Amino acid sequence: MLLEDQRFLHEDLERLEQGISDRVLEDPRQIRDRLNRDHQISGFLNRIQQQSKRLLDIYNDTEGLRNKEVQSISTGDPFDQFYKQFNEIKDFHRRYPNEPVENLERAYKRKAPGEGESATAEIDHMFTGEEAYGRFLDLTRLHEDYLNLPGVQSRRITYLQYLTIFDHFTPPHCPIKRPEKTTDQYFSYVGKLGEYLEGFLRRTRPLEDLDKTFASFDQEFEKAWEAKDLPGWGAEAQPVGPAAPVTEGTGEGIWCPDCEKEFKNENVYKNHLSGKKHTKAAEARKANALSVNGTTNGQVDARSATKSSASSTAKNLKERAIAEREWRIRKYASTMETVRSDTRVNVERRQGMTERERQQELDALFAESAEPSLRPSGAADDDSDSSGDEKIYNPLKLPLAWDGKPIPYWLYKLHGLGVEFPCEICGNFVYMGRRAFDKHFNEARHIYGLKCLGITNTTLFREITVIEDALKLWDKIARDKKKEKTGGENVVQMEDAEGNVMPEKVYYDLQKQGLL
DSSP: OHHHHHHHHHHHHHHHHHHHHHHHTOOOSSHHHHHHHHHHHHHHHHHHHHHHHHHHHHHHOTTSHHHHHHHHHHHSOHHHHHHHHHHHHHHHHHHOTTOOOOOHHHHSSOOOGGGTOOTHHHHHHHSOTTTTTTTSOOOHHHHHHHHTSTTTTTSOOOHHHHHHHTTOOSTTTOOOOHHHHTSHHHHHHHHHHHHHHHHHHHHHOTTSOHHHHHHHHHHHHHHHHHTTOSTTOSGGGSOOSTTOOSOOTTSSSEEETTTTEEESOHHHHHHHTTSHHHHHHHHHHHHHHHHHHOEETTEEOHHHHHHHHHHHHHHHHHHHHHHHHHHHHHHHHHHTHHHHHHHHHHHHHHHTSOHHHHHHHHHHHHHHHHHHHHSOHHHHHHHHHHHTTOOOOOTTOOOBOTTSSBOOHHHHHHTTTTOEEEETTTTSEEEESHHHHHHGGGSHHHHHHHHHTTOOOGGGGTTOOOHHHHHHHHHHHHHHHHHHHHHHHSOOEEEOTTOOEEEHHHHHHHHHTTOO
16 A cells, blocks of 8 residues: 555645644744744654655655556556455454544644643753753753862862853863873763753754754864864873973973972972872873883883884874864854853852742743643733733832842842942943942943043053043053153162172162161
8 A cells, every 4th residue: 555655645744844834933932932842843854854755765666566556556447456455444443443543634733722732841851940941051060070070179160160161171271181181080071061062952952953063063173183283182282201291380490390380499399299199190100101112121022012002092092082072062162152151140140049039930930931831822812912011010120130020129239239330431321230330341331432542551440430530540651651761771870899780879878878
């Protein structure tokens, strides 16, 4: 019955296209409903590809079954073939009387909330409460794994700082050195971080061709790896031998090649030689030197050379895998920079809330997302017109939070949002609260106002908001620089009996005190 399968597949494709067009015309207001719609469309598109592949196989007819069926219908008695297939269908349903009949018209039709559609349950299980249906990232577990990595345990950073540097793998943001990156713990960490970011992109962007995007990331990595242009994995970062530290410091103190650290004090340097950290670093450096040199009393052992080359190949493969994961993490983070910044703002906001307020916010979020599914279809249209006319009771004129409701009054008083800070340099713009006022000195508006006044060094003009004060300070700085320049050229140098050279004023002061 290939012809019936062929007809069924054509009907299925048409129903799928109709279902997709019905959902594309919708415009959900909430992110939960929008994600549910996108995932349903993505599932329909995948089914279209599968059904189209089956349909092409039938048309190709590699085994000739379709031609045989067409010939049997066209050459013989058509009623005999019809009653034969009819008896087969009756026999099938006689053996399986409870077999449900698939109704394609209802299968892909958009069901009303009252008909019991629970497609959003899949969306509810996709995201955690911290992710808020794909609005924010949830990297709390990965932050704990990062803090337990070798090389990071002595440098504790907060979760807010981790959200800023989790895609940085080179100093000074990342204190992990190249030998420490080849450990299994670090390899597992970057693998989990890459898997989470990739899964987050697939969950929040189901209609994008992410496989093509990820393939382009891999091609860019291949080119960068062959050119040795990856940050932290270049040829110059690889130590050559036992006496080849990455840097020798500033040259002013004492350099320890084992720890790759500079000490200003000699006593501190001597005391650290007996420490556990220095002992482990010295042993690791010695083992690395033996593996690289592979020599014993100046004669190369063939067996040790083979082992050294095998270990070097395995090490290079592992470094390549780690570098590839780091590259993908950077690319993932660059594609969702907006979500990342929203996450930092959300974490900073939630840090100023109590546990009770956090729980109330989560309950309100789930209640708001579940509210449309509990309404009948007609009530949603009636409420859409009246929802825009609702007025929020806000007699104190408090700022609105992310959910459109006024923030608590205690938070308003805590941040001093009722205090006005005008800035004449910014065009008499008024900043509400001390925090916004301090932050605006580094923003483009204030810097542009200073440049319009002819001021280039903006770091010295913090807390200055009046144009007259800024011009006076800039003139004073210019006069001081000019005076210092001219004064340094006209200084009279004096020399004492021992040959010490000093300015004239210092010479006479020392002479009056009887020190010369």
